[in-house]
Each structure stands twice: as structure tokens, then as C-alpha cells.
Amino acid sequence: MAALTNTRHELFAQALARGMTQGAAYGEAGYKQHGSSASRLAGQARIRTRVAELIEGAPVRGPVTIAQAIDNLLRLAEKGEALKTPAGLASARACLVEAVKLSAELAKQAAAARPPRIDRPMSRDEWLSIFAPPPRGLDGVYDREAWERGEWSPPPGPVDSD
Numbered sequence: 001m002a003a004l005t006n007t008r009h010e011l012f013a014q015a016l017a018r019g020m021t022q023g024a025a026y027g028e029a030g031y032k033q034h035g036s037s038a039s040r041l042a043g044q045a046r047i048r049t050r051v052a053e054l055i056e057g058a059p060v061r062g063p064v065t066i067a068q069a070i071d072n073l074l075r076l077a078e079k080g081e082a083l084k085t086p087a088g089l090a091s092a093r094a095c096l097v098e099a100v101k102l103s104a105e106l107a108k109q110a111a112a113a114r115p116p117r118i119d120r121p122m123s124r125d126e127w128l129s130i131f132a133p134p135p136r137g138l139d140g141v142y143d144r145e146a147w148e149r150g151e152w153s154p155p156p157g158p159v160d161s162d
Contacts, residue, residue: 017054069102
């Protein structure tokens with residue numbers, strides 16, 4: 001279905017598809033609030049069809065990363081502080097607390113991704129068991145299952161003497 005011919009109806013449907021309430025969408029479309037008019041308009045079949053079509057055609061967002069969530073929380077905290085009201089400041093504080101918690105989680109993930117710190121000399125076999133990539137099978141593809149089962153041994157080669 002193409003855009004609705006009535007411009008206000010199209011704006012109303014687009015606002016509903018973005019998640020606005022019926023009353024807010026009705027006002028955004030240029031209508032004056034009047035009783036249950038927004039509800040009646042939202043109940044029309046062509047409006048419901050257009051809203052479903054807009055929602056279905058909306059681009060699918062990928063998962064939000066922790067860094068993106070932190071950025072969003074900090075942006076919301078700034079907006080809450082700008083309100084200069086007790087509710088706005090409380091909201092800003094809550095956003096900052098959540099951002100700090102997520103920052104700690106991000107730091108944990110980064111630390112877990114780093115190889116372990118070893119402050120002593122290592123043998124070749126020990127180094128390979130920690131840092132070498134998973135083995136390749138005969139077809140040249142990594143055999144991750146063998147690596148995870150611990151069935152991989154380092155390739156032959158000279159052994160370091162300690």
C-alpha cells in the first residue's frame with residue numbers, strides 16, 4: 001500500500017508507527033484534540049494497515065553494544081540535568097549510575113579478552129598452548145572443536161631450553 005492520500009492521515013500513521021500514543025500522534029498530524037477522535041481514526045482499517053506496513057518496512061536495528069548504551073545514557077543524563085528540576089536531576093543521576101555500571105562491565109569484558117599476563121619465561125609448548133591459533137584441519141580450516149576439546153598439541157619444532 002502506498003502512502004495515504006490524506007496527508008494528515010499519513011502523518012498520523014507515521015507517528016503511530018514510531019511509537020507515539022494516539023493522542024500525541026493526532027496532535028502531530030495537525031489535528032486539534034477532540035474527545036475520542038484519535039481513537040476513532042486509529043481504528044480505521046486503512047490506518048491500521050498503513051501503520052503495520054510502516055512498522056514492517058522499518059529498518060531492523062542490530063543489537064546495541066555496551067558502548068552505544070553508555071553513550072545513550074550519558075546523552076540522557078545531560079538532558080535531565082538541563083531540565084534543572086528535581087525529577088530531571090534524579091533521572092540524570094540514575095542514568096549516570098547505570099553508565100558507570102556498564103563501563104565497569106565493558107572493562108571486565110576487555111580484560112577477559114586480553115591474554116593472561118605471565119611474568120616468567122615460558123617453554124615453546126606452553127606458549128603455543130596459550131597463544132597459538134586453533135589448529136587447521138587437512139582442508140586448511142580451523143578445527144575449533146578439537147581445540148576446545150583439548151585434543152590439539154603444538155606442532156613439532158625446536159623446544160626452548162630454560
